[in-house]
Amino acid sequence: MKLQQNSLKRSVIYAVLILIAVAMIMPLLIMIFTSLKGDAEFASEVKTFLPKEWKFSNYILALQATNWAVYFKNSFIVTVIAVAGSLFFNTLSGYSFARLKFKGRDMIFICLLLGLMVPAQVTIIPQFMIMKSIPFFGGNDIWGNGGNGWLDTYASLIIPELSGAFGIFFARQFYLSFPKELDEAAEIDGCGILMRYFKIYLPMSGPIIASLGILKTVAVWNDFFHPLVFTTKEAMRTVQLGLSVFQGQYSVAYNLQMAATMVVSLPLIIMFFVFQKHFVQSLLSSSVKG
Secondary structure (H helix, E strand, C coil), rough: HHHHHHHHHHHHHHHHHHHHHHHHHHHHHHHHHHCCCHHHHHHHHCCCCCCCCCCCHHEEEEEECCCHHHHHHHHHHHHHHHHHHHHHHHHHHHHHHHHHHCCCHHHHHHHHHHHHHCCCHHHHHHHHHHHHHCCCCCCCCCCCCCCCCCCCCCCHHHHHCCCCCHHHHHHHHHHHHCCCCHHHHHHHHCCHHHHHHHHCCCCHHHHHHHHHHHHHHHHHHCHHHHHHHHHCHHHHHHHHHHHHHCCCCCEEEEHHHHHHHHHHHHHHHHHHHHHHHHHHHHHHHHCCCC
16 A cells, blocks of 8 residues: 555656656747748747748758857857856855855855845946946056947956856855865865865866856856947857847747757757756755755
């Protein structure tokens, strides 16, 4: 009887998980099938889930619609540098808050967490003014006047992404799970603060680096807001701004837009499947200790 109850309970759990999985994958399926539909299907009053006629040529048309080579180049440059820099600064800061004792540490960390409550829209105007007023760049004088500063440059897209409150908090939670004896042994061996980070903690940070790398890559790669505000030149556009080419004044080419979106999403999908094991491991370890 107990065996039957356990089997029934397991079946219910699996059924719920399958429903959740279907709900999660449904938007992806809709995007794929929409990208393969012809223009006539969108004008028709009868809407179907599957395409009536499979238009694989939509992907060719979408890739020919604009200068995707420039957009992908910009996105790759911004994403690689921003992610690499953020991993270094976030893990170093998280290590400092978790393993070092200094005056005002807890108060500084609380103030840092307050940044999680501030939406990006609130800080965008101060960020824009700072980027525009960088001295000696973009035609600016020593007082930051007369030019555009870092606007329409890679610096405006990379510098604000080099660190963040969430990344520091996530890294701190991970490093709190390490035993205190590790620091004591390192101190006895003569390891300084930075040497402990580079020689001990950083080599063991594979899970946190993988998970933060995935989250940061998705955030930077999919960022539409900051490139829209900080750039105006065609040569500085990213892939997310490139997707707007399919939106006209009175209509939207949904099939071509979905085809381009699938191509733009492929690097993120591949990266997640490669690093998903480390991602899950880091989530579990970060939630153990607070």
